[in-house]
Amino acid sequence: MLKVENLKAKIVGEEKLILKGVDLEIDEGEAHVIMGPNGSGKSTLANVIMGNPKYEVVEGDILFLGESILNLRTDERAQRGIMMTFQNPYEIEGVKFDQLLFTAYRKLHGEDKTFFQLHNELKSIISEVDLPVEFLERFVNFGFSGGERKKGEIVQARFLKPKLLILDEIDSGLDVDALRLVANQINEIKRAGTSLLIITHYSRILNFLDVDKVHVYIDGRVALSGDRNLAYEVEANGYSIVR
Ligand code: ADP
Ligand code: MG
Numbered sequence: 232m233l234k235v236e237n238l239k240a241k242i243v244g245e246e247k248l249i250l251k252g253v254d255l256e257i258d259e260g261e262a263h264v265i266m267g268p269n270g271s272g273k274s275t276l277a278n279v280i281m282g283n284p285k286y287e288v289v290e291g292d293i294l295f296l297g298e299s300i301l302n303l304r305t306d307e308r309a310q311r312g313i314m315m316t317f318q319n320p321y322e323i324e325g326v327k328f329d330q331l332l333f334t335a336y337r338k339l340h341g342e343d344k345t346f347f348q349l350h351n352e353l354k355s356i357i358s359e360v361d362l363p364v365e366f367l368e369r370f371v372n373f374g375f376s377g378g379e380r381k382k383g384e385i386v387q388a389r390f391l392k393p394k395l396l397i398l399d400e401i402d403s404g405l406d407v408d409a410l411r412l413v414a415n416q417i418n419e420i421k422r423a424g425t426s427l428l429i430i431t432h433y434s435r436i437l438n439f440l441d442v443d444k445v446h447v448y449i450d451g452r453v454a455l456s457g458d459r460n461l462a463y464e465v466e467a468n469g470y471s472i473v474r
């Protein structure tokens with residue numbers, strides 16, 4: 232599904248590499264966790280996979296479904312089925328949550344469902360994440376609390392059904408009940424067939440997640456890979472054991 236090969240990248244116009252040779256391979260339907268300290272380049276990796284023009288790839292490749300996507304724009308990558316949620320989701324004044332989602336759905340999946348069907352589907356997802364139905368009528372992320380934004384990102388992912396979903400610190404700032412709910416939703420997304428790259432710096436979400444692999448990420452590369460026990464070991468002993 233996704234293959235990242237010796238990926239090196241930096242901010243456009245700067246010299247210093249942030250990604251220093253990332254290798255990562257995610258198969259269809261798998262959920263991988265990337266865990267790493269603050270400032271190690273996790274969000275940069277997510278942004279580079281998504282094609283954020285602020286960053287420049289200087290070496291290596293990103294293959295999605297067997298083809299390099301390095302020359303594709305962000306919207307073209309999204310159209311192929313890659314989606315990312317943000318560590319700090321943007322506010323979009325003037326655009327209602329349901330409008331945004333209906334438009335995005337039609338762009339990705341065409342007219343396979345009527346607006347009536349889409350609306351019903353969205354309402355049922357909204358209630359599963361414990362958000363009020365009025366949420367659909369509000370401007371995207373406008374005045375949403377931190378927890379509501381994170382749940383809103385989950386609603387988008389469940390509704391839009393990307394092939395690959397990258398979650399950047401979806402667990403940060405959530406209380407334990409919201410964390411459990413969000414983790415269960417991520418498991419649901421996985422069951423529906425989406426591959427996942429879950430970026431975090433805490434192991435606690437792993438207690439609730441169905442995860443295939445854990446990668447410890449330090450200073451711009453994957454330093455060590457294993458199962459969930461690797462994350463617990465890092466949590467108990469710090470990143471120094473990996474270094
Ligand atoms: P993480 O998500 O692991 O905390 P980031 O990818 O956000 O790490 O950042 C990695 C490093 O790159 C940090 O030193 C950060 O300051 C720097 N960096 C990332 N993006 C930018 C940017 N757009 N402008 C300036 N510095 C950046
Ligand atoms: Mg950070």
Ligand code: MG
Nearest residue numbers: 273274275318
């Ligand atoms: Mg980050």
